[in-house]
Amino acid sequence: MPRRIPSIDAVLAIPLQEISRIAAMRAVHAAFLFLHNQEMEFRRWQRELAEIPAPPFGEAARSEWLLRRFTEMGLKSVHADELGNVFGLLRDRRPDEDQPLIGMSAHLDTVFPPDTNLESREEGNTLFGPGISDNAAGVVAVLAIAAALKQSDIQPTTNVVFVGNVGEEGEGNLRGMRHIFSSAPWKSAIGSLLVIDGAGADSYVTHGLGSRRFEITFRGPGGHSWSDFGIPNPIVLLARALARLDDVLVPELPRTTFNVGVIRGGTSVNSIPESATASVDLRSTSMDELRRLEGFLRSVVTEAWNEVPLPYRTGKANGSKVTFTIECIGDRPASELPDDARILQVIRAVDAHLGIKSVPRVASTDANIPLSLGIEATTIGTGGDGGAAHTLREWFDCANRDLGLKRILLALLALTGVNE
Numbered sequence: 001m002p003r004r005i006p007s008i009d010a011v012l013a014i015p016l017q018e019i020s021r022i023a024a025m026r027a028v029h030a031a032f033l034f035l036h037n038q039e040m041e042f043r044r045w046q047r048e049l050a051e052i053p054a055p056p057f058g059e060a061a062r063s064e065w066l067l068r069r070f071t072e073m074g075l076k077s078v079h080a081d082e083l084g085n086v087f088g089l090l091r092d093r094r095p096d097e098d099q100p101l102i103g104m105s106a107h108l109d110t111v112f113p114p115d116t117n118l119e120s121r122e123e124g125n126t127l128f129g130p131g132i133s134d135n136a137a138g139v140v141a142v143l144a145i146a147a148a149l150k151q152s153d154i155q156p157t158t159n160v161v162f163v164g165n166v167g168e169e170g171e172g173n174l175r176g177m178r179h180i181f182s183s184a185p186w187k188s189a190i191g192s193l194l195v196i197d198g199a200g201a202d203s204y205v206t207h208g209l210g211s212r213r214f215e216i217t218f219r220g221p222g223g224h225s226w227s228d229f230g231i232p233n234p235i236v237l238l239a240r241a242l243a244r245l246d247d248v249l250v251p252e253l254p255r256t257t258f259n260v261g262v263i264r265g266g267t268s269v270n271s272i273p274e275s276a277t278a279s280v281d282l283r284s285t286s287m288d289e290l291r292r293l294e295g296f297l298r299s300v301v302t303e304a305w306n307e308v309p310l311p312y313r314t315g316k317a318n319g320s321k322v323t324f325t326i327e328c329i330g331d332r333p334a335s336e337l338p339d340d341a342r343i344l345q346v347i348r349a350v351d352a353h354l355g356i357k358s359v360p361r362v363a364s365t366d367a368n369i370p371l372s373l374g375i376e377a378t379t380i381g382t383g384g385d386g387g388a389a390h391t392l393r394e395w396f397d398c399a400n401r402d403l404g405l406k407r408i409l410l411a412l413l414a415l416t417g418v419n420e
Contacts (some may be wrong), residue, residue: 015349015414022413023353025420031152035144035405042140043127043398045069047120050129050136054109056172059084062108066139066164073147075162084108085176086164087186090149093159100191101161102415104145104408106138107168107176107197107366111390125399133386133396138196139164141382145409156416161190168197168366173330177369192343192415193377194408195367199386199396201404204347205379206360208368210290210334211283215327216241216301220312221320222274232312232322234276235265237304242278244300250293254286255362258293279329285362287334301326332364335371343376346414350407383407 022028054062063084070078075088086108089101110131112118120129146162148154167175180186195205218234218241242260250256258280265276280297284290301324305313308322315321337344351358363379370377383404385397 015345016352018414019346019349019353019410022418023410025154025418027152027154027420028409028413028418031148031154031409032406034148034151035409036402038144038147039398039401042144042401043122045143046127046132046136046140046396047122047129049139050120050127050132051118053112053114053116053118054131055112055114056109056167056170058114059108059166062139063164063166066108066143069143070146070162073143074150075146081179083176083179084166085180088146088162090146090156090160090162097159099158101159101189102156102412103161103163103186103190103193104142104412105163105165105177105193105195105366106142107135107166108139108164109166109169109172109176110134111169116392125397127396127398128394130392130394132394134198134389134394135168135196137199137382137384137386137396141196141405141408144405145412148405148409154413154418156413156418158191158416160412160416161186165366171329174332174366174369177366181369181373181375190370190375192375193367193370194343194412194415195365195377195379196382196408197365197379198381198389199384199404200381201356201383201400201407202358203361203381204344204351204358205363205365205367206337206344207285207362208333208335208371209283209285209362209364210287210368211281211330211332211364212290212294212328213282213330214280214294214297215277215329216280216297216324217275217277217327218305218322218324219275220272220322223272225270225272228272231272231320232308233272234322235273237308237322237324238263238265238276238278240307241301241304242280244303245280245297248293248296250284251289254284254289256282256284256286256289256293258282258297281330283364285334285336290334298326332368333372335368337371337376337378341376343378343411343415346411347378347380350410350414353410354403354407356403356407380404380408380411 165176
């Protein structure tokens with residue numbers, strides 16, 4: 001007899017009942033009202049934070065700013081670790097408390113160099129400025145939810161740790177989240193994690209997009225384009241390898257991609273360069289496909305080098321030698337949230353309660369790290385709307401922030417449990 005698969009309505013029935021019960025609480029209504037009434041303060045926080053430089057490995061000033069905010073609103077055990085990750089507990093943790101914490105995080109860093117003009121401006125309901133949405137909006141959402149819980153005196157059954165983490169963007173390579181989940185006390189203390197990143201309230205991450213990034217460099221003796229003609233040219237060798245990479249076949253399912261994002265080398269048009277470098281990005285929802293694609297990349301680079309005349313590979317051509325290196329400069333694990341995960345059921349039930357037509361998505365976010373360790377995690381937006389992320393034209397529309405904050409609060413309380 002075939003196994004009967006329950007409908008999505010049946011799967012959500014109990015979580016939806018729980019969400020409805022929580023949403024009807026007087027204290028939760030008080031928190032909703034607080035979130036609505038504090039919008040002007042949230043905008044002030046958002047602009048203030050966005051104007052503090054936070055390039056990869058340079059987030060210290062933002063960490064200090066968040067430490068002050070956490071302390072002012074009365075969070076407990078507020079501190080920063082050696083990387084600059086900032087933590088604050090909703091309430092003091094008892095020495096005998098072994099129940100896992102629910103974590104809520106937002107990344108502090110941006111993609112912009114330290115000398116970028118970060119001045120922001122406000123026009124009606126829209127804020128403009130580099131990083132104003134990604135991720136000043138997310139950090140403000142974490143602050144807003146923490147403040148709402150304190151002001152309305154809601155007492156979740158499970159304690160909550162609020163986190164502002166470093167190193168999510170680009171070269172940061174998720175270093176903040178890696179550190180949090182690599183050692184005590186947080187590695188075993190956080191049972192599930194709700195990541196807030198960017199704008200919107202119409203999606204949730206179910207697959208952590210894996211990526212491997214490499215810097216490929218060919219080096220040679222270099223020389224003059226006329227008098228040293230015939231010496232192997234690192235730019236040509238690199239170009240051969242990249243052209244072969246472009247011939248690789250990648251599957252549509254699991255979706256797998258590759259990109260050559262940066263090429264540099266050479267000093268003048270009449271000089272044979274001494275080196276040439278390319279930065280390559282490989283992505284997939286499957287770790288097996290990532291490994292296969294990495295193997296192909298390494299093979300085409302080796303093939304290009306093997307075509308160099310033997311004397312230049314051994315260094316016997318007047319002591320001149322051609323070499324290559326392949327350096328890994330980024331590694332994000334591919335991961336997946338199981339369909340029956342509690343955190344996934346909660347998000348879907350909250351969205352059903354609020355009338356949000358949300359969709360699952362694949363993304364590379366801080367949630368990749370806990371998901372790869374078997375810890376339930378997802379990434380959602382802060383509400384409102386935003387665009388032009390990672391550019392100087394970035395914007396955030398605050399008009400519908402309310403809905404996103406209600407969504408986050410209800411999801412958090414369903415995960416922690418709460419009584420009237």
